[in-house]
Amino acid sequence: MPQFQIVVCGSIVPDPLQTLEPVTGPAGPSLKNELMLPAVLDPWAGHALYEAANLARNHPGSKVYLVSAAPKAKLQQVMMTVGQKAPFELVAIDASASGFTEAADVAALLAGAIAAIPGLDRSRLLVFGGWESASRGAGVTMQMVGERLGIAEQFLAVDQLTVGEDGTLEVLERIEGGSHQISSCQGAPAVFGWATGNLPEPRNNPQVGMQNMRAIMPALQKAKPASTGVPSFVSVSLPKQQRETRVVKDLTPDEVAREIVAWIGEN
Amino acid sequence: MEPERQQMDVDIVCVGFGPAAGGFLTTLSRGLAAGDGAPALESIVAPGMPPQVICYERSDDVGFGVSGIVTRARGIRATFPDLDPAAIPMAAPVREEKVIYLLDPVGASRRSIGLRAIDSLIRSFRFGLPLDHGAIELPYTPEFLRKHGGMVMSIGQFNQWVGSQLMASGAVQVWPGTPVAQALIEDGKIAGVRLVDQGVEKDGAPGPGFLPGMDIRAALTVVADGPVGAVSRQIDAELGVPQGYQRRDWAVGCKFVIDLPESCNLEPGTVFHTLGYPEPEIFGFFYVHPERVASAGIFVPSWFTSPVRTSYRYLQHFLLHPFFWRYVQGGRLRSWGAKSLQESGRRGEPFLAGDGYARIGEGSGSTNVLTGSGVDEAWTTGTQLAEAVLELLREGRSFTRANLESTYVARRRRSWVEKEGRIAEKARDGFQRGFLTGLAGMALSGFTKGIFTMPARVEEPYETIPTPYEYYRGRISDHEIAKIREQCAARCIPLHDALMERAGWPAIEYDGQLLVSHQDALLMGGKVQAPPGYADHVVFIDPALCKTCGSPVCVEICSAEAITPGPDGVPVFDREKCVHCGACLWNCTRALPDDSGRTNVEFRAGAGGLHSVEN
C-alpha cells in the first residue's frame, strides 16, 4: 500500500459571518479591524486537510503537514480550533493572510516552505489545498506552488481522490454544469485543489489536540516573518447593494403564484 | 449500553475559559516555567514533562459569547502591572462616569405611585434642575459604584488577548469548541471531567460519526464554568451546598455593540450607569470604547416580575430614550450579546474546594452585587487558586479538600474579594419589596459598608412571577390577553411584543441598521451558530409540567428567540439560535416536584453560540 507525504497548504480567513469592510493604508487595502476579527481555517483548505487526514489514516505510514502563511497570533488562535480535528505537523510562515496580497508571492513562500521540509520525498508527495480561498478567491496559488515544485500533474475543484493498490490516483474534478471529470494519474507527485469533497468535518478529538499542540507551539515560535506584495489597486469598496424592496403582504397564494409566473415569463 | 470511552490523563483540567480561568492559567503558567524557561515542576502523568494543564471552553472561540464591561481592574492590574489598555482592542481607561436617572418619555413604563411622584417633582422643577433630554444626572456617583482608575473593555477582546499569551507560553492548552458534560465524581471526589458526546442526534442518541465524550482524568479539576455552568450545578446537586447558600437573584444582561455615528462626540472611556427606564427595575449602562464604538445594555433582573419580560425589546426602548438616541441615532449595530448574571453574589457561594476540585469565578459566588463588579473579582479568585496550586505542587502535596482549603480558600478569605463581597451580600434584598426600597437598601449597604441592610425574604424567581392576566389586570382585559395568547401561539412567537404594545409601548420602527428585528440580530456580528452533531442542551425535563405552565417565561426571556411556543404548551428549543445565556434556567415558572431548588429546564453544556469577539 502506498505511503504518502501529504502537504496541505491552507491559510486563515475571517469567520465567514463577520461583517467585512475594506480600508486602504499605505501598504494597500486591508480589512477594517482585521486583527480583531475572529478567524477560521479557510473552508476549502479545511476540506483539503480533512481529506488529507482521511487519506493518511487509510494509508498507514503516511504523514500530513499543514503549511500556512498567516499572522502568527491569528494562526495560533485558529490552531486552537483546528488542532483537535486531525493529526498534522504545522509549518508556519508569519505573513499576511489578506486576500489582497499577490498570489504569486504567497505561492513562492509556500513552495519554499514545502521544499524545506526535512526528509521530503517527492515520489510520495501530494500537495493539497483549497481550489480557491475565501479571501482572494482566485484559485491560482496551488498551481503556482505546483509549478515551483516542478509538478505538472495538477487537479482543480477536486471532490474525490481514490488511491489504487499500485498508487494510481483516480480523481473526480468538478466541471461545468454540475458534472465531474474522472481522470487517472500514475501516482505522486501531484497537486490537488479541493472543492468540498465528501467528508464531514471531523469531531474534536482531545488526544489529537494534545499531541498536535506539543508541536504546533514550537512551529509557531519558529515561524519566520515574510512579506508579500499587492497588485496596484485603483479602488476597493463595498458594493452598493441596497435595493428598493417591494414587500407584498396581502396577496393570496394564488395571486402571488400568478404574479411569479408572469414575472418568470418576462424577458 | 454504556459506550466505550477514550480516556486521557492530565495533571490539571479546567472547565470554561472566562476571566477566572484567564487569571488562573496566567498565574499558573508563569509559575510552571523557571526563569530560564525550563520546567520548574514535573508532571505526574507524563514524567519528565512539565505539568499537563488543559482548559476546555464550550464556545467556538475563546473570545465568543461574553460581555463588555467597566472594571476597576485591580486584580487584573496586579497580574499585569504594566498593563496598557491600548494593547487590548476596545479597551480604554475610564474617563468620565455618571449615574443617570431616566424619566419615562413614552408613558408605558410601570411605575409605582412613589416613583410617579418623584417623576412629577422632577418635571415640575425642570427649569431648576439639570434636566437633559428627559434624564437627570445624579449629583454624584456613590463611591461604591465608581470605577475610576479602571477600564472599559470588551471581555471578548480581553479573553483573546489573555488566551493568545497563554497559548504562546506553551505551558497550558486552551481548547474552545469543547463543552464539558460533567465532572467525574467518584466516592465524593472529583477525578476529572467527561466531554460531551459528538455525532449525536438532537436527543443525544448516537448518530453518524458518533464519538462518545472522552474522559479527561486529572488530579485537579478547576471549575470555572460561570453562573449557569452544567458542571457547577452537577457538583452542587451531588456533593451538596453550604448552609445558607442560595441562588435566587438573577439578571439577564443584554447589550449591543454600536458603531456610533460621526456626529457623536462622546470620548472613549465615558461611562453612564442608568436607572428608571425602560422599567424602574431595569438598570442600564453605556460605555464608550475607542474608535467611536459603544457598548449599551440593560439588566433585566429576576425581581422584575413581568411574566413577559424580555431583554432585547427593552434594550431597543432604552436606546430610543432621548438621552441616548441623540448619541446613537444614525449608528449601526455591530454585534450584540446576552448572559445571565448570578446576582446572589457571596450568598451564592458553593463549597469552594473539595477533594480533587476547586471553584473560581462568578459560579463560585465572587460577584460583588453592590458595586456591580464581577470580572475583576473572578480574575482574582483565579489567581488565588493558581498561587495555591503552585504552592501545593512545589511542596508535593495533593489536591485534597484540606490542602485546597488551607491554601486557596484561605487566600480568598483574606482578600478584598471576600471582604467586599460580605459587605455586598444583602445589598439587593430590598428590591424584593420594590424599586425605591431596593435603591434605599443598596444605599444603606453601600454607605454603612454592609453593617445595615434592608431586610427582605428573597424568593425563588418562579415564586414571584404572576400570570399575564394578573400582571396586566386593570390595563388589558382577560379576554383580550387570551386572544393575544392564542394568536401568538398560532404564530409560534412570544407574547411580549403584542402585550407591551397593547400596554402602551410604541412599536419599534426598524431601520435595518441599528434597530433590527430580533431574528436579524442573530445574523449580525458573527451570527449565532451551532456546529452539527451535538445534542440539544436545553431540555424540558418533564413535558407534562410544561403543559401546566400556561405562562412560559422561558419563551419570553429567551435572548435569541431560540425557545418558542410549541404544541400542547411544551416549548420548542432551536439549538441553532441559542446564545447560551442560560436565562431559561432561572425563568422557568415550574419547580420540580421533588426539588424546589430546581426548575423544569435542564441547561446542559452545549456547543455553539454567537460568533462575536466584540462583546
Place this chain on the structure above:
Amino acid sequence: MDRILVLLHTDADGVLSKTALEVLSAANALGGEFVVGLCGRDVQAAADSIAGCGASRLLAVSGDTFGESRYATDAAAAEALCRAAGAGLILAPASVRWARALPGVAHRLAGVIDTHVTSISMEDGAPRVGRWYYRQRIEAALTRTKRPWIVVLESGCAPAWQGEAGRVVLESVEVANAATRTRVLGVHSPKANEQTIRPDAALLFVAGAGWTKKQADGQPHVDVAGELILGFLRNSAASLGSSKSLVDLSGEGQAVLPFLTHMNQVGQTGSTPRHPKGLATCCHGEEPHVVGWRFINDRRAVNLDANCGWARGKADVVYVADAFAVMARVNEILKTRSAAT
C-alpha cells in the same frame, strides 16, 4: 498599448462556448489589434466560425492530446500560444480548463494573472480590471504594470461576439513539452432528469432550510417540498440553488431533500451563479447567503417573515406568503400552460 492575445479552447464538441465568444467581444471593445490563440482536438471549424472577429492572426494548437481537459497538456498548449503571440495582455474565458491551467502558465511566463474578472476596460491608456474579494463581498478595481498579464474573464461580462463565419488560415504552433502522467477517463454527469444545476437557465430557484422545517400543522413535509421543488424545476427549466443551512442539515440527522448536494449551495462558501432572475423560497436572506446572489439581477423571494433579510434591500420583491401554497399554485399554472401549448 499592449499586444493582446485572446486565448480560447474548443469544447468537447469542437465549438467555442458562449463565454469564449464574450471574451472576443471584450477584446474588440478594448480597441487595437489582437491575436486569437485556439486550443483543441481540431480547431479549424471553431476558427472558421469566428472568421470575422477582427483578429490579426489566428494561432492554433491542436491534436487529440489537446482535446482533453488536463493541466499538463493545457498548460503546455497555452504557454506555447502565449509565447508565439508575444502578447502583453492575454484574455481568456473562465472555463474549468483555463481556470486550472493558466495560473501555472502565468508562472512559466514570469507574468501575472487575475481570475474571476468581471470587467475590463482601458483607463488612461492602460487596462483596468474589476474583480471581487472575500467571496463577492468587496469589489476592487486594479491595474498592473508587469507583463504578460493574463486576465480570466467571467461569463456574462460582455455580449457574446456575433459575426461572419468564413474560412481562415491557422498558424499552427508547436508545443514543446506536453508530457503527462494523467489520463482523462470520462465525465460523470447526473442523469438528465436529475440534473438540477443549469448554468444557462434564465432563472435560479433557491430553496432554503424552511422547506424542511415544521409547517403550520406542526409537522415537516419534506416529501411534499421535494415534489414541489422538482415539479417547479421541470416546469420552469430553472437551475436549483440552495442555502448552506439546507445542504448542511444532513449532518444534523434531519430529513433532507435527496437531490441537493453541496454543488447546489449558493453563497459565502458555495457558488456565485449568473442568471438574469432569482427566486428564493423559505430562505431568510442572510448576508452570507446573499453574497452568492451578486450576479443575479432581478430578485424575488417568498417568505413568511416580512422582516426577513430579503425585505431589507436584498430582493426587489418579497412576497409574504407560504411557499408551499404558492409553489403548488405556480406549478399548476405552469403545467396548465404547457399543456395548452
